[in-house]
Amino acid sequence: MNEDPPAPTEMVYPLTSTEPDVSRETEPLPDDETPIAAAAATAARIRGGRTDTWPRPVSTRVLTVANQKGGVGKTTTTVNIAAALALHGLRVLVIDLDPQGNASTALAVPHHAGEPSVYEVLIEGEPLATALHEVEAVPGLACVPATIDLAGAEIELVSLVARESRLQRALSALLQESTETGQAFDFVFIDCPPSLGLLTINAFVAASEVLIPIQCEYYALEGLGQLIRNVELIQSHLNPDLAVSTILLTMYDGRTRLAAQVADEVRSHFDDLVLATAIPRSVRVSEAPSYSQTVLTYDPGSSGALSYLEAAREMAHRAATGGGGATT
Ligand SMILES: Nc1ncnc2c1ncn2[C@@H]1O[C@H](COP(=O)(O)OP(=O)(O)O)[C@@H](O)[C@H]1O
Numbered sequence: 001m002n003e004d005p006p007a008p009t010e011m012v013y014p015l016t017s018t019e020p021d022v023s024r025e026t027e028p029l030p031d032d033e034t035p036i037a038a039a040a041a042t043a044a045r046i047r048g049g050r051t052d053t054w055p056r057p058v059s060t061r062v063l064t065v066a067n068q069k070g071g072v073g074k075t076t077t078t079v080n081i082a083a084a085l086a087l088h089g090l091r092v093l094v095i096d097l098d099p100q101g102n103a104s105t106a107l108a109v110p111h112h113a114g115e116p117s118v119y120e121v122l123i124e125g126e127p128l129a130t131a132l133h134e135v136e137a138v139p140g141l142a143c144v145p146a147t148i149d150l151a152g153a154e155i156e157l158v159s160l161v162a163r164e165s166r167l168q169r170a171l172s173a174l175l176q177e178s179t180e181t182g183q184a185f186d187f188v189f190i191d192c193p194p195s196l197g198l199l200t201i202n203a204f205v206a207a208s209e210v211l212i213p214i215q216c217e218y219y220a221l222e223g224l225g226q227l228i229r230n231v232e233l234i235q236s237h238l239n240p241d242l243a244v245s246t247i248l249l250t251m252y253d254g255r256t257r258l259a260a261q262v263a264d265e266v267r268s269h270f271d272d273l274v275l276a277t278a279i280p281r282s283v284r285v286s287e288a289p290s291y292s293q294t295v296l297t298y299d300p301g302s303s304g305a306l307s308y309l310e311a312a313r314e315m316a317h318r319a320a321t322g323g324g325g326a327t328t
C-alpha cells in the first residue's frame with residue numbers, strides 16, 4: 001500500500017553519533033523549510049479561512065459525477081471537490097444519489113432510514129429544500145442526503161410519471177428559489193450509484209456537465225465507451241445540454257509505470273477534458289470518511305487534500321464546457 005511519506009524528523013537530528021569526527025553543529029533547517037512545517041503552513045492557511053476567492057460561474061454549474069464502475073472515486077471526488085470550492089467562497093450543493101449514502105456520511109449529514117432525503121424528493125415529489133442540510137464543518141456547503149430507502153427507488157421510479165426528469169424538476173425549483181432569495185448556488189454535484197439505471201439517468205437529465213473520475217488501473221478504460229454512449233443517448237433524447245466536461249484521474253500511483261500509461265492513454269483520448277491535476281493514492285483520503293470528514297478538514301496539509309484543492313481550482317477557472325483553462 002502506498003502511504004504519505006513519514007515525517008523525517010529523527011533522521012535530521014540524531015541524538016548520538018558513533019563517528020567522533022562528525023560535527024554536531026549541523027545547521028538546523030529553518031522552520032518553514034521542513035516538510036512538516038510546509039504542510040502545517042498549508043493546513044493553517046486552509047483552516048484559517050480563505051486566502052483567495054475563486055471566480056463564481058455566471059450561472060449555476062450542475063455536474064453529475066458518474067462512472068458505472070464502483071470504487072473509482074466518485075464519492076471521494078464529489079465531497080472533496082465540493083468542499084474545496086466552498087472553502088474558497090463558492091456556494092455548493094451535493095446531492096447524494098447513491099443508496100449507500102457515502103457522500104452523506106463523509107459530510108456528516110444525518111441519513112438514517114426515514115430521515116427526509118432525496119428519496120422523498122424523487123418518489124413523493126417533496127421539494128429538495130425539505131431535505132437540505134448545511135454541512136457544519138464547511139461553510140457554504142449544503143447536502144441533500146440519501147438513505148437506504150433509495151435502494152428501492154430504481155424500481156419504484158419505473159411506474160411514475162416523468163420518471164427520468166423528477167430530479168431535474170426538483171432541482172430547477174430549488175435553484176430558482178435560492179436565486180430569488182440571494183443565495184444562488186454556484187455548483188451542484190450529484191453523486192451517482194455505480195450503475196446506469198434510472199437514478200443515474202435522473203442525474204444526467206438534471207445536469208449539464210458530466211464529471212468522470214477514472215481510477216488509474218488496468219481496466220480503467222473498460223466500460224468508458226458505454227458510459228459515453230449513454231451520455232450521448234441522454235443528449236439526443238432527454239437533455240440536449242448534457243456534455244462530458246471534466247475527467248479526473250484518481251488513485252494515481254506515481255511509482256508504477258501502469259498508472260502513467262493509463263494516464264497517457266486517457267489524456268490522448270480525452271485531451272483537455274482531463275484535469276492537469278491527478279489525485280494520488282493517499283491513506284489520508286481513505287481515512288477521512290470514517291471520521292465523517294472530507295480530507296480537506298481531516299488533514300488539510302496531506303497530499304490528497306492539496307491535490308483535490310488544486311483539481312477544484314482548475315475546475316473553478318475553467319469554462320463550463322471544459323478545456324483550455326478559459327475562465328467563466
Ligand atoms: N486518492 C485516494 N487514495 C486512497 N484511497 C482512495 C482514494 N480515493 C478513493 N479512495 C478509497 O477508495 C474507495 C472507493 O472510493 P469511492 O469514492 O467510494 O468510490 P465510488 O464512489 O466510485 O464507489 C473508498 O474506500 C475510498 O476511501
Ligand SMILES: [Mg+2]
Binds near residue numbers: 074075076098102
Ligand atoms: Mg460512491
